[in-house]
Amino acid sequence: MATRTTPLPLDALGRGSVALAVVAVQAVAFAAAYSLGRPTLYAGFVVLSAAALGFASRRGLFGVAMAALGSVLLVALGLPLLLFAARQSPSLIAEKATDPGVHRVLYLGVYAPLLAAVASLAFGVPLAYHLSRGFAGQPLVESLVDLPLVVPHSVAGIIILFGFGQGGAFPGLSVLGTLPGMVLALTFVSAPYAVNAAREAFESVEDRLEYAARVHGASPWQAFRRVTGPLAMRGMVTGGVLAWARAVSEFGAVAVVAYSVEFFYPPAGERVVAQHAPVFVYNTYLQGGLDESGAVAALLLGVSAAIFLLVRWLTTDATTTQGVA
Amino acid sequence: MTLAVDIEATFTADGADAFHVAADFEVDPGETVVILGPSGSGKTLLLETVAGFHDHEGTVEHDGLVLSDRPPEGRDFAFVFQDYALFPHMTVTENVEFGQRYREADANPEALLADLGVADLTDRYPPTLSGGEAQRVALARALAVEPTVLLLDEPLSSLDVPTRQSLRADLQDVLAGVTSIYVTHDRTTARALADRIVVMNDGQVVQTGTPEDVFERPASPLVARFTGSNVVPISALSDRASLLDGDRDATHLTVRPEAVELGAHDPDLTGTVERVTREDATSRVTVAVEGVPEPITVFSVDPPAPGTTVSLGFPPERVATCRA
Numbered sequence: 001m002a003t004r005t006t007p008l009p010l011d012a013l014g015r016g017s018v019a020l021a022v023v024a025v026q027a028v029a030f031a032a033a034y035s036l037g038r039p040t041l042y043a044g045f046v047v048l049s050a051a052a053l054g055f056a057s058r059r060g061l062f063g064v065a066m067a068a069l070g071s072v073l074l075v076a077l078g079l080p081l082l083l084f085a086a087r088q089s090p091s092l093i094a095e096k097a098t099d100p101g102v103h104r105v106l107y108l109g110v111y112a113p114l115l116a117a118v119a120s121l122a123f124g125v126p127l128a129y130h131l132s133r134g135f136a137g138q139p140l141v142e143s144l145v146d147l148p149l150v151v152p153h154s155v156a157g158i159i160i161l162f163g164f165g166q167g168g169a170f171p172g173l174s175v176l177g178t179l180p181g182m183v184l185a186l187t188f189v190s191a192p193y194a195v196n197a198a199r200e201a202f203e204s205v206e207d208r209l210e211y212a213a214r215v216h217g218a219s220p221w222q223a224f225r226r227v228t229g230p231l232a233m234r235g236m237v238t239g240g241v242l243a244w245a246r247a248v249s250e251f252g253a254v255a256v257v258a259y260s261v262e263f264f265y266p267p268a269g270e271r272v273v274a275q276h277a278p279v280f281v282y283n284t285y286l287q288g289g290l291d292e293s294g295a296v297a298a299l300l301l302g303v304s305a306a307i308f309l310l311v312r313w314l315t316t317d318a319t320t321t322q323g324v325a
Numbered sequence: 326m327t328l329a330v331d332i333e334a335t336f337t338a339d340g341a342d343a344f345h346v347a348a349d350f351e352v353d354p355g356e357t358v359v360i361l362g363p364s365g366s367g368k369t370l371l372l373e374t375v376a377g378f379h380d381h382e383g384t385v386e387h388d389g390l391v392l393s394d395r396p397p398e399g400r401d402f403a404f405v406f407q408d409y410a411l412f413p414h415m416t417v418t419e420n421v422e423f424g425q426r427y428r429e430a431d432a433n434p435e436a437l438l439a440d441l442g443v444a445d446l447t448d449r450y451p452p453t454l455s456g457g458e459a460q461r462v463a464l465a466r467a468l469a470v471e472p473t474v475l476l477l478d479e480p481l482s483s484l485d486v487p488t489r490q491s492l493r494a495d496l497q498d499v500l501a502g503v504t505s506i507y508v509t510h511d512r513t514t515a516r517a518l519a520d521r522i523v524v525m526n527d528g529q530v531v532q533t534g535t536p537e538d539v540f541e542r543p544a545s546p547l548v549a550r551f552t553g554s555n556v557v558p559i560s561a562l563s564d565r566a567s568l569l570d571g572d573r574d575a576t577h578l579t580v581r582p583e584a585v586e587l588g589a590h591d592p593d594l595t596g597t598v599e600r601v602t603r604e605d606a607t608s609r610v611t612v613a614v615e616g617v618p619e620p621i622t623v624f625s626v627d628p629p630a631p632g633t634t635v636s637l638g639f640p641p642e643r644v645a646t647c648r649a
Contacts, residue, residue: 211373214396215398
């Protein structure tokens with residue numbers, strides 16, 4: 001179908017090559033600005049090049065203005081990241097990367113959030129299902145679920161200590177400075193992401209499909225397992241990844257509840273003590289300064305990005321529903 | 326093996342008044358009962374309630390067995406939805422086989438698909454099907470569980486006209502001998518498929534009878550209008566006695582458009598042609614008559630021009646009376 005008579009100048013090149021060209025130009029511009037010691041020049045260059053791309057897409061003055069304004073946010077998000085990466089010392093990163101103490105931190109930094117994400121999903125998915133179908137008193141439950149999003153996380157940590165610590169709900173459970181306490185804190189702050197993403201996914205599955213399953217013989221559980229669940233799978237996985245990512249980055253609640261914890265570390269085959277990665281980065285910053293904490297932060301960033309991309313990649317194809325849902 | 330439905334249900338939606346649905350009818354073995362009513366008359370809610378999707382009072386009984394306290398999966402019905410409601414993540418075959426895992430039914434899915442003319446779709450996914458194909462697959466899914474009663478909710482109304490006509494013809498074969506309840510707002514479909522018709526309006530049953538009863542002898546002006554009959558207040562007729570058939574309390578007279586004689590020698594009414602609409606083989610002529618609130622519809626192969634004065638005759642054997 002030919003809907004345009006003259007192709008846009010950018011279209012003629014193909015999307016892939018345009019993206020590649022833009023990235024290359026940006027890389028050269030950043031390298032030039034950085035080597036001149038004037039990163040501000042690069043910020044200006046980004047805004048100007050976004051405006052130029054807006055102009056080249058023939059979106060008019062409106063498109064140019066929207067592209068230029070939007071690029072300001074990209075600068076605020078991306079420039080610190082670029083400067084962070086550019087200013088790291090490779091030898092320091094290599095040194096930290098071979099430090100067994102850092103390995104333990106990275107292991108705990110992935111493992112504990114994973115437990116929190118699993119807990120968020122295991123109990124959050126049933127809750128999300130009910131929220132998507134509606135019930136009396138729902139607004140109250142919704143507020144409770146979203147509460148951790150607005151509570152300062154150090155406050156969340158204090159709440160957990162009051163609720164589950166000494167004299168709290170489970171006298172037999174030791175929370176302060178333990179792995180269960182850490183996972184509890186991480187679950188507290190990350191569960192809303194799992195619940196909300198799963199709930200949106202359930203809401204997108206039509207009631208009629210569930211009716212169709214039921215009337216043709218499936219029990220509620222069978223209808224969930226064969227119809228609603230698979231159709232909402234991507235949303236559930238997204239919720240899990242969001243909860244996991246949120247837990248990886250959690251600082252406040254963990255610093256209060258479980259500053260450092262003892263856990264079983266398989267590579268060493270024994271129990272070791274370590275801190276949650278964000279806490280460790282903060283600690284390194286206080287004790288060793290910006291350069292050392294930067295190297296550890298770079299490692300944590302790399303591991304987080306790698307796992308995040310891996311899960312995204314795994315969930316793109318495995319759970320597709322032939323273009324639906 | 327008769328299905329006896331006698332239910333009442335109340336539905337509330339945010340910001341709307343409670344909607345009350347009540348119905349009492351039976352479906353004999355092998356019979357197709359069409360629930361006919363305008364949009365918003367509660368017919369879909371009624372069908373969904375029979376299927377067990379909504380809470381209700383009263384009973385649904387099949388063969389003396391009370392089903393109304395059972396969940397949808399315990400009623401042994403099948404359902405064809407207006408918008409197909411096929412499972413998008415399963416192939417056509419998987420959709421058709423879906424319920425066979427739970428019901429004792431050994432109908433061959435491939436044979437069902439072949440009977441419905443969609444044998445070549447087996448490995449396709451629903452989002453890639455046309456509306457007509459999807460509804461045939463949905464029908465096969467419903468028949469595959471060998472239901473005691475087949476419930477169909479406006480299965481033709483999402484389809485374009487040629488597809489609708491071809492599927493309606495196939496449905497005549499499929500529904501023959503199958504105990505079924507068929508919901509529609511389309512009187513043509515109702516007449517083509519029904520053994521009996523339950524007319525609903527505003528959540529209530531307003532007439533139950535054979536298609537002949539409902540179309541030729543509507544119980545009220547409302548049913549007459551909805552089934553496409555002409556409605557004439559008796560006060561507008563000059564010679565009442567010959568048409569009234571003894572019903573002294575009747576307020577209105579109804580007659581099918583195809584029964585009205587255009588240019589009758591001994592006219593019952595005289596009016597002016599308002600509009601002529603060409604249809605397939607004939608033309609629909611609307612005639613405005615003084616003293617009759619609604620114009621009279623007549624079919625004619627040789628229609629008079631708009632503005633012409635015409636006489637209208639009502640054959641006594643095709644005229645029925647009713648009370649408002």
